[in-house]
Amino acid sequence: MRALCGAIITAGALIGLGLAALGIGTRYAAVQAFDSDGEPTLVRLSKMDRPLIFILVFLTSVAIIGLGIAFVGLAYHHMRRHQEFHWQKERAAAQQRTTV
Numbered sequence: 748m749r750a751l752c753g754a755i756i757t758a759g760a761l762i763g764l765g766l767a768a769l770g771i772g773t774r775y776a777a778v779q780a781f782d783s784d785g786e787p788t789l790v791r792l793s794k795m796d797r798p799l800i801f802i803l804v805f806l807t808s809v810a811i812i813g814l815g816i817a818f819v820g821l822a823y824h825h826m827r828r829h830q831e832f833h834w835q836k837e838r839a840a841a842q843q844r845t846t847v
Contacts, residue, residue, distance in 0.1 A: 749820025757813030763806045771799055 775790050782788050792800055 750817050750824060751820075753813050753815070753817030753820050755813075757810055757817060760806050760810035760813055763802075764810065767799070767802050767806060771795070771803075774799065 771790075774796070778790055779788060
């Protein structure tokens with residue numbers, strides 16, 4: 748369940764990042780692609796709007812946290828299954844009787 752929750756959080760953050768990318772593209776579509784020397788111009792983070800920077804940082808951190816939850820949850824799930832397997836193995840071995 749933990750891994751599934753982490754995957755859902757990550758998926759939501761990645762969808763949000765895609766929508767943010769569309770918003771940034773729409774916002775800065777009017778910026779000329781090349782300067783007078785023919786060099787491509789880039790919109791730097793320092794020149795972008797504050798809300799767009801905030802949403803980029805927020806959604807990126809949520810995506811990283813969601814991936815962490817998913818991986819830790821999956822590792823915990825496998826550890827529990829491994830322990831349950833060994834407990835069942837011990838119970839089955841304790842119930843065997845040897846005849847004399």
